Amino acid sequence: xxxxxxxxxxxxxxxxxxxxxxxxxxxxxxxxxxxxxxxxxxxxxxxxxxxxxxxxxxxxxxxxxxxxxxxxxxxxxxxxxxxxxxxxxxxxxxxxxxxxxxxxxxxxxxxxxxxxxxxxxxxxxxxxxxxxxxxxxxxxxxxxxxxxxxxxxxxxxxxxxxxxxxxxxxxxxxxxxxxxxxxxxxxxxxxxxxxxxxxxxxxxxxxxxxxxxxxxxxxxxxxxxxxxxxxxxxxxxxxxxxxxxxxxxxxxxxxxxxxxxxxxxxxxxxxxxxxxxxxxxxxxxxxxxxxxxxxxxxxxxxxxxxxxxxxxxxxxxxxxxxxxxxxxxxxxxxxxxxxxxxxxxxxxxxxxxxxxxxxxxxxxxxxxxxxxxxxxxxxxxxxxxxxxxxxxxxxxxxxxxxxxxxxxxxxxxxxxxxxxxxxxxxxxxxxxxxxx
Numbered sequence: 339x340x341x342x343x344x345x346x347x348x349x350x351x352x353x354x355x356x357x358x359x360x361x362x363x364x365x366x367x368x369x370x371x372x373x374x375x376x377x378x379x380x381x382x383x384x385x386x387x388x389x390x391x392x393x394x395x396x397x398x399x400x401x402x403x404x405x406x407x408x409x410x411x412x413x414x415x416x417x418x419x420x421x422x423x424x425x426x427x428x429x430x431x432x433x434x435x436x437x438x439x440x441x442x443x444x445x446x447x448x449x450x451x452x453x454x455x456x457x458x459x460x461x462x463x464x465x466x467x468x469x470x471x472x473x474x475x476x477x478x479x480x481x482x483x484x485x486x487x488x489x490x491x492x493x494x495x496x497x498x499x500x501x502x503x504x505x506x507x508x509x510x511x512x513x514x515x516x517x518x519x520x521x522x523x524x525x526x527x528x529x530x531x532x533x534x535x536x537x538x539x540x541x542x543x544x545x546x547x548x549x550x551x552x553x554x555x556x557x558x559x560x561x562x563x564x565x566x567x568x569x570x571x572x573x574x575x576x577x578x579x580x581x582x583x584x585x586x587x588x589x590x591x592x593x594x595x596x597x598x599x600x601x602x603x604x605x606x607x608x609x610x611x612x613x614x615x616x617x618x619x620x621x622x623x624x625x626x627x628x629x630x631x632x633x634x635x636x637x638x639x640x641x642x643x644x645x646x647x648x649x650x651x652x653x654x655x656x657x658x659x660x661x662x663x664x665x666x667x668x669x670x671x672x673x674x675x676x677x678x679x680x681x682x683x684x685x686x687x688x689x690x691x692x693x694x695x696x697x698x699x700x701x702x703x704x705x706x707x708x709x710x711x712x713x714x715x716x717x718x719x720x721x722x723x724x725x726x727x728x729x730x731x732x733x734x735x736x737x738x739x740x741x742x743x744x745x746x747x748x749x750x751x752x753x754x755x756x757x758x759x760x761x762x763x764x765x766x767x768x769x770x771x772x773x774x
Contacts, residue, residue: 373456376418378409378426383443383465387433391469397509397552398439401466405430408461409445417454421447430465440464470509477504477519479538479560485526487566496523500561504538508553516553517543521560531565569602569647574636574658575613580624582664588623589705591663599636599654603644614639621662630662668706669755672714673697679744679760683724688735689765690723698744701755708751718747721760735764 383405391398409426411418425448430441443465445458481496504519521536538560540548576592601611614636623630637646637656646656676692684690692698698719702712726742727733744758 371414371416373412374415374418375410375412376421378411378423380406381409381423381426381428381460382406383428383430385441385465386429386431390432390435395472397470397472399468399470399509399552401468404443404462404465407443407445409458410460411447411458412456413454414456428460435467439467439469441467468509470511472507473510473513474505474507475513475516477506477516477540478502479504479519479521481562482520482522483525484522485524487525487528493525493564493566493571495565496525497563497565498560499533499563501557505556506540506553507555508550512548512550512552515542516540516548521562523562523564525564525566528564528566531563533561533563535559535561569600570608570611571598571600572611573598573613575615576621576660577616577618578621578623578662579618580622580626582623582626586627586664586666587705588626589663589665592621593661593663595659596654597658599658600647601640601644602647607641607643611641611644616660621660623662623664626662626664627666629664632660633657634660665705667703668709669701669703670709670712672700672702672712672717674700674714674717674719676760678714678717679719679721681762682720682722685723685727685735687767687769689767690721690735691763691765692721692760693763696761698758698760700746700758702748702752703755704752708749711749712752719758720745721762723762735766737764737766739763 385405388398407428409428411421411426413421427446427448429444431444432441435441441464443460443463445460447455447458479498479502481498483493483496487493498521506513506516506519518541519538520541521538523534523536536559538555538558540553540555542548574594574597576594578588578592582588599614601608603611616634616636616639620634621630621632635657640646646654648654674697676696676698677694679692679698681690681692700717700719702709721742721744723735723742727735740762741759742762744760746754746758748754
């Protein structure tokens with residue numbers, strides 16, 4: 339009889355022993371070196387291939403702090419114990435820029451091969467950008483005088499001695515917001531002419547300083563020459579009387595050339611002179627349908643002991659050319675979809691709405707330049723039910739329809755020519771279903 343091979347003897351038990359050994363090894367590994375996670379905060383995202391934008395004369399800004407990411411790494415404890423934030427790499431390759439101006443963030447661990455890291459994930463998966471065209475702008479450097487010289491002295495003139503223009507470069511939206519460049523000249527306690535160097539400030543249309551770091555400048559400072567003389571520059575103060583013809587209005591713009599004149603006199607006399615006041619009777623707008631223009635000799639309105647001298651470095655004959663702008667009022671009508679009308683302060687238990695297929699007619703009047711600023715999409719239209727009830731003496735709503743006035747928020751210089759009305763649909767909510 340043939341003997342069986344010992345290799346196959348008790349084969350089932352041998353297989354079970356091998357499986358048990360493997361399981362025992364896995365348990366030992368997980369007990370001694372378990373898989374855990376480690377969090378690395380504020381990992382800086384490095385950018386590459388930014389020339390994709392800069393070569394096209396564009397600038398970018400990272401939005402919502404998406405240039406930093408919190409990274410979570412899962413690996414065995416022995417790997418995590420030796421892992422530092424410097425081993426974590428986060429990159430954004432601008433060659434992968436999407437049409438929504440986002441760039442994927444790629445994460446990696448430099449010290450270990452991928453199979454030693456179970457997973458790596460970030461709190462965000464893409465860098466958000468604001469991309470704009472690069473723009474250059476030339477600005478005339480204006481001078482803002484501050485302070486006053488010692489009593490008995492006045493400022494003759496203040497000029498920049500190293501050029502009166504500068505160039506700024508930056509994102510288009512930021513550069514467009516800069517309206518002027520101003521250098522401050524402090525003349526406090528001066529009795530002699532001086533030269534100073536001061537910082538140039540960039541201002542927006544409201545006079546607030548623009549400090550955006552993305553703006554680069556051709557110059558940062560300006561050399562200013564301050565001349566102190568026993569003379570004084572004072573403005574011509576103008577006012578008007580009378581009303582233009584029906585359908586016309588004075589825009590409020592009054593141009594005067596020159597608007598400031600230079601006077602001379604004793605220092606104690608000049609100290610009290612602030613302006614040359616032209617009586618309103620000199621500019622009568624009664625019945626005007628076009629700009630009112632007039633030459634006015636200011637010499638008749640100078641205080642005693644004060645005379646005219648050269649203005650802006652030129653001889654001045656005492657006559658200023660004044661133009662008061664007159665413009666016609668324009669009427670326009672706009673229709674606003676009822677869905678844009680907000681219903682406010684509706685009493686509990688009622689639904690109040692407007693017919694969704696209807697529109698609200700708004701009749702407006704103003705200068706054309708003001709009416710051009712009116713956009714139906716930007717108008718705020720509201721109906722305050724509580725206020726309407728107070729005005730109409732209604733103490734409790736009744737189902738059906740009712741007419742109410744719509745409050746419309748209009749730009750400055752634009753007025754309504756007729757009340758704006760809308761028809762309300764009033765429904766009572768059944769008590770058994772108050773959420774309906």
